[in-house]
Amino acid sequence: MSGLRLDGLRRAMEGVMASVLATCDANGIPNVSMISQVHYVDPERVALSYQFFNKTRRNVMETRRATVLVTDPETLGHFRLALAYEGTETAGPLFESMKAKLAGIASHHGVEDVFRLLGSDVYRVLSVEAVPGPVVPLVTNRPSxxxxxxxxxxxxxxxxxxxxxxxxxxxxxxxxxxxxxxxxxxxxxxxxxxxxxxxxxxxxxxxxxxxxxxxxxxxxxxxxxxxxxxxxxxxxxxxxxxxxxxxxxxxxxxxxxxxxxxxxxxxxxxxxxxxxxxxxxxxxxxxxxxxxxxxxxxxxxxxxxxxxxxxxxxxxxxxxxTQEETPAEAMSPAPADGQLTVRYFRADQSVFLDRDYLIKGVAGAILWRLLREHLANGRNEFTTRELRLDPALRLPAHSENLDARLILLRKRLDEREARLRIEKAGRGRFRLVAACSLALEEPDAGEAAG
CATH class of the missing domain: 3.30.450.40 (GAF domain)
Structure with missing residues (x-):
């Protein structure tokens, strides 16, 4: 490869300006076509979008060589890449990344139903050459x-x-x-x-x-x-x-x-x-x-x-x-103000405050557990450790997301301006605060039990 670095040309591989792909068949007869996307893979490789089985594709399969011209959309500088075909990917991260970019390019040009990625053709870059010609000075006011x-x-x-x-x-x-x-x-x-x-x-x-x-x-x-x-x-x-x-x-x-x-x-x-x-x-x-x-x-x-x-x-x-628990801070109970009916549907662990939907899934099951214990024995302080150890909550294998679920639950209650809220009470501890009396209903409990 020449002194030009491939990773310094990535602006020219964003698909803003179409690239030109040149190939030859086994007899040396050339073919030139426009290509939707040249994708940077690493400092030694690029991938080209494979969308149609055409003359270009047949030539590549015969000779395993190609040349592509890319253009920097800001400086209008042209660069010629000599390529050697290595293989085609039809699934995985590279394919999905190119598929998403191609969908955006196709949408921009109004041809979403025509541009479909069949594969990502991976090439090793043999050389990079700047094509002589005028360029526009690069002026940028972007933050570092x-x-x-x-x-x-x-x-x-x-x-x-x-x-x-x-x-x-x-x-x-x-x-x-x-x-x-x-x-x-x-x-x-x-x-x-x-x-x-x-x-x-x-x-x-x-x-x-x-x-x-x-x-x-x-x-x-x-x-x-x-x-x-x-x-x-x-x-x-x-x-x-x-x-x-x-x-x-x-x-x-x-x-x-x-x-x-x-x-x-x-x-x-x-x-x-x-x-x-x-x-x-x-x-x-x-x-x-x-x-x-x-x-x-x-x-x-x-x-x-x-x-x-x-x-x-x-x-x-x-x-x-947060695995280490710290003592909770003392707190005075909030005065009761009316009644809130909380409904829990076991099928999808969804929770409704009166008739309004709040949350479902594991976060819903957590809230239901807290509310039942609160009404049963007046308890309002809990630890994340006890929740992690509770098999009834059906926490997934990666239960490290428990803290995120508690954040989700707290924010949903805050957004609803509900008379229920979740507060931090120390490291690994939290508090359930109810500013009203509570009534719990589980409409599908009988069906689930039967």
Missing amino acids: LLAATRRTCAALDACADLDELLDCTTACLDRDFGIGCSMVLMAGGEAGRLYAVASRGYPVTGVGAEVAPGEGVIGVAARENAPIRIGHMTREYRYGEALSDSARRSGLVADAPRRIAFPGLAAPRSQIALPIAEAGCVVGVLFAEAGEINCFGYEEEDALALVAGHLAARMALLRQE
């Missing part, structure tokens, strides 16, 4: 991503508990990166779904909103444990009512009254989702979006991947620290 990452990681290090850490993450994306709309979702929901535990920049927080595996950029990033991003609005990766209807029809989510609407932008044009992983296991997803096109490139992906990795490390450390 390295400095933004450093400030964000320092802020996360200063957080004392998971609740503060999650809110700090979205606040730092706004303050340091200029990303106004973001959220953190945790894995471990029912049927493998993720659920939002923190958000910023939306009219409603959407805390508790769920995303199914493989659904949009969030679900694909979690399933593949790889960053997924798009630079243009696309039907396939858009969250909204139509997507929720589809999920309900397929049985992935409950009926409409027992769900929380996804809080995303009505018309996002750029989205990025980065897995939050511990020891190779995805425990959550960091998600950001914007109303402008092409807001998240390779550089932003690298920076936010570092933030997601640091967030995972801080979550693990704080979880270890």
Whole structure:
């Protein structure tokens, strides 16, 4: 390879400007075509989108050689890459990342129903050559991503508990990166779904909103444990009512009254989702979006991947620290004000306050357990340890998400301005506060027992 570095040309591989691919058949007869996407894989490899079985594809299979011309959309500089074909991937992180980007490119050009990725053709780059010609001087007024990452990681290090850490993450994306709309979702929901535990920049927080595996950029990033991003609005990766209807029809989510609407932008044009992983296991997803096109490139992906990795490390450390319980602070009971009827449906562990839906799943089962103990013996202080050891709660194997579920429950109660709330009472301890008398109902208990 020449002195030019492939990773310095990543702007030219965003799909903003079409690339030109040249091949020859076994007899040396050339063929030139436009290609939708050249994807950066690593400092020595790129991947080209395989969409059609045509003359270009036949030539590559015969000679295993190609040349592609890419263009930097900001400087208009052209670069020629000599390539050697290595293989084709039809599934996995690389394929899904290219599929998402191609869907955005196709949507931008109005050909969503035509552009379908059949495979990701991986090539080793043999040489990189700058094509002589005029270029536009690069002028940028963007914030330093390295400095933004450093400030964000320092802020996360200063957080004392998971609740503060999650809110700090979205606040730092706004303050340091200029990303106004973001959220953190945790894995471990029912049927493998993720659920939002923190958000910023939306009219409603959407805390508790769920995303199914493989659904949009969030679900694909979690399933593949790889960053997924798009630079243009696309039907396939858009969250909204139509997507929720589809999920309900397929049985992935409950009926409409027992769900929380996804809080995303009505018309996002750029989205990025980065897995939050511990020891190779995805425990959550960091998600950001914007109303402008092409807001998240390779550089932003690298920076936010570092933030997601640091967030995972801080979550693990704080979880270890909360294993040690500290004494609870003394508190006077709140005066009773009326009555609240809490209904629990065992089938999906959903909880309703009077007739209004609150939460379901493990978080619902936790609240029901607390309320029953509170009414049975007046108890209002609990520990996370006892919940982890309670088999009746059916906590998943990765019960480290228990703290996140308690945060979810607390935020949902706060949002509803319910006369119930969850408060911290020390390390590894929390308190149930009821400012009214409570009546508990379990309408389907008899059916379940029978």
